[in-house]
Amino acid sequence: MHISFENVSYSYMIGSPFEKRALNHVDITIESKAFTTLVGSTGSGKSTLMQLINGLVLPTSGQVQCGSFRLHRKSKRKEVKPLRQKIGMVFQYPEHQLFGATVEEDMLFGPKHLGLDVERIRKRLPELLDVVGINKEVLSVSPFNLSGGQMRRVAIAGVLAADPEVLILDEPAAGLDPAGHRALLDVLKDWHDKHGLTTILVTHDMEDAARYADEVIVMGPAGKPVTSGVPAQVFREADLLADIGLASPPSARITRALQEAGWDIDNLLLEPEAL
Numbered sequence: 001m002h003i004s005f006e007n008v009s010y011s012y013m014i015g016s017p018f019e020k021r022a023l024n025h026v027d028i029t030i031e032s033k034a035f036t037t038l039v040g041s042t043g044s045g046k047s048t049l050m051q052l053i054n055g056l057v058l059p060t061s062g063q064v065q066c067g068s069f070r071l072h073r074k075s076k077r078k079e080v081k082p083l084r085q086k087i088g089m090v091f092q093y094p095e096h097q098l099f100g101a102t103v104e105e106d107m108l109f110g111p112k113h114l115g116l117d118v119e120r121i122r123k124r125l126p127e128l129l130d131v132v133g134i135n136k137e138v139l140s141v142s143p144f145n146l147s148g149g150q151m152r153r154v155a156i157a158g159v160l161a162a163d164p165e166v167l168i169l170d171e172p173a174a175g176l177d178p179a180g181h182r183a184l185l186d187v188l189k190d191w192h193d194k195h196g197l198t199t200i201l202v203t204h205d206m207e208d209a210a211r212y213a214d215e216v217i218v219m220g221p222a223g224k225p226v227t228s229g230v231p232a233q234v235f236r237e238a239d240l241l242a243d244i245g246l247a248s249p250p251s252a253r254i255t256r257a258l259q260e261a262g263w264d265i266d267n268l269l270l271e272p273e274a275l
């Protein structure tokens with residue numbers, strides 16, 4: 001799904017003394033089927049941008065075009081509902097949202113709520129658990145008997161079960177050890193590559209952007225992007241990234257991730273001590 005933000009601003013608590021402008025005249029495009037990473041410091045508006053994509057919040061001004069859906073200040077809830085069926089959101093610590101008596105009940109909750117064909121999806125649950133590296137035996141078990149890492153994988157498999165056209169991942173690997181972080185993002189990248197869905201990964205880990213992204217969008221402190229492009233290009237703007245506290249200079253870790261992802265980094269400006 002092609003997504004574009006057209007001159008979008010968003011403010012919280014309008015009219016109160018606490019009014020806060022989170023996004024300021026944002027124009028960005030997220031290409032259909034691309035794996036896009038959205039990076040930026042805390043408070044730079046990343047979560048707000050993601051919530052605008054599925055109409056959880058509506059623009060204060062401007063519009064968001066998601067496929068054939070146009071979202072603006074006056075969009076109605078019933079107009080937004082069919083869009084929500086197409087968008088899967090994995091929030092931070094998704095395991096905190098598990099509540100079903102069994103893993104199966106939990107994984108079917110989202111699809112049921114969205115009015116999807118639950119029986120068809122029920123048959124696919126073992127395969128979906130397999131994708132995230134969990135044995136299908138857990139389907140009849142309480143999710144609360146699983147380890148934290150298994151719970152997170154089950155919660156993510158539950159989002160994949162609804163077969164979204166757009167997958168939004170807000171720091172899905174937060175709190176995992178480096179090996180678990182990498183393994184989980186590898187699974188999500190493979191899912192993207194296999195199903196060709198539009199994937200947006202929100203992260204403040206620049207190595208994730210280097211390793212997984214087709215496109216990177218960098219949010220700055222003023223509620224708008226400061227740069228965007230393919231990773232190899234964005235990482236050339238070392239000074240700009242340093243100014244907003246992101247990656248300075250591109251480290252050996254990032255260089256290796258770019259190389260492993262197949263980018264040509266010959267012209268990347270590297271500080272010698274970073275190598």
Ligand code: ADP
Nearest residue numbers: 012020022040041042043044045046047048049
């Ligand atoms: P990020 O995801 O990059 O950390 P957010 O989109 O959460 O950024 O926040 C952008 C700005 O909006 C921040 O200044 C934040 O404090 C403010 N903000 C976010 N959510 C709310 C809210 N519910 N009420 C008031 N201000 C908020």
